[in-house]
Amino acid sequence: MNEVQLSLALDSLWVMLGAILVIGMQVGFALLEAGSTRMKNAGHVAGKQILSFAIASLAFWAAGFAITFGKGNGFIGTEGWFLKEGTETFSSLSWANVPLELKFLFQLAFVGVSLAIAWGGFAERAKLSVYFIFGTIFTIAIYPVIGHWVWGGGWLGEMGMQDFAGSTVVHLQGAIAALIATMLLGPRIGKFNKDGTPNYIPGHNQVYTVIGGFVLWIGWFGFNAGSTMGTADGFFGYVALTTNIAAAAGAIASILTAKWLVGKADIPAMVNGVLAALVAITAACAFVEPWAAAVIGAVAGSFTFWTSVYFERKGIDDPIYAFSVHGIAGIIGTISTGFFASPRLVEITGIGKPGLFYGGGTDQLIVQTVGVLGAALYVAIVSFIVLYTLKKTIGLRVTPEQEISGLDISEHGSYGYPEQLDSAYKQTTTVVSSRSS
Secondary structure (H helix, E strand, O other): OOHHHHHHHHHHHHHHHHHHHHHHHHHHHHHHHHHHOOHHHHHHHHHHHHHHHHHHHHHHHHHHHHHHHOOEOOOOEOOOHHHOOOHHHHHHHOOOOOOHHHHHHHHHHHHHHHHHHHHHHHOOOEOHHHHHHHHHHHHHHHHHHHHHHHHOOOHHHHHOOOOOOOHHHHHHHHHHHHHHHHHHHOOOOOOEOOOOOEOOOOOOOHHHHHHHHHHHHHHHHHHHHHHHOOOOOOHHHHHHHHHHHHHHHHHHHHHHHHHHHHOOOOHHHHHHHHHHHHHHHHHHOOOOOHHHHHHHHHHHHHHHHHHHHHHHHOOOOOOOOHHHHHHHHHHHHHHHHHHHOOHHHHHHHOOOOOOHHHOOOOHHHHHHHHHHHHHHHHHHHHHHHHHHHHHHOOOOEOOHHHHHHOHHHHHHOOOOOHHHHOHHHHHHHHHHHHHHO
């Protein structure tokens, strides 16, 4: 095996490992979201991750990948449907020294994460049919457009926008869609009193929430470090370092903020602080020094908890705080490179300019701000049009009776925890137990 073949083999193996780690984040989302919601919806919330990734896989293969990375114009790709046209059509990914199929698989994993984030705003009250329709449209007409703007040779990429692994492309998109869904669906039954004050609806299993958070933390090494899509220069190790430092800072900052604001060291808040820090460093991981990664992670972790409390008090029922964790933190992370982008790292990546704190002026800060605003506006408008149309036609929300009984039984015909919730199961086990005794 010569040097070129060895490099191709190592890069391909690394990208495959990165894709597996990011796809594995679906397990983290299943545990995190199921643990953060009520027992009567746990099976539904976990199971939708498989449905979601299946929908994304087919839709992204058919059209989404072409719109994101295919040759086209500054707004969308127009070639490469079903991956048929080959590598020349996807020249925006020519820098990655791996087969086209691996490029697709790695980028598909990102779409799956973005869609999983969006579903946070639908939790515990949306119809199953909505997941099919909105998931397909999100994967074809929403996510790929912003992806093309930033990563596929579009207008934001031409401006030099710094979003290394997707604080905006992946996380902000999913969060904006979640926010629009949350607002159109309305709050869960019993969430708010007549005077507008919120009631606390705890998740049924904090252990699941913590394990899910840790699975996501591990998966993020594939998310950020894997986005180098190569091993030759070892830069993936530096990206992994800044990623981990930010996550650690987010954990400490969020639990201290929770203690200060609400008087308790809230465990779910700590988990969300880790995730918010990871979301924020996703854009900046290749552009900032380790000290700046700690600052970014701490700010994101702390600010995210405060905004989750604020939005809830304003009448927004976001069951897993998707907009705060992925939206607010996504904005913080994307804007942060406008301040903290290091000249030496900008030279290594070849993307954009140094930040304000390094004498780079406001040029990069303006680009980052334009990128955030442009992406948020597009996703909000298209998500609203799609979801509002669905609301007026097939409806977005299950009936009150179905919501009260739980989506496990109303949408799937069985509970995720039958021994706790199914009266027929309880009666059967009671009879068996008494007979055996």
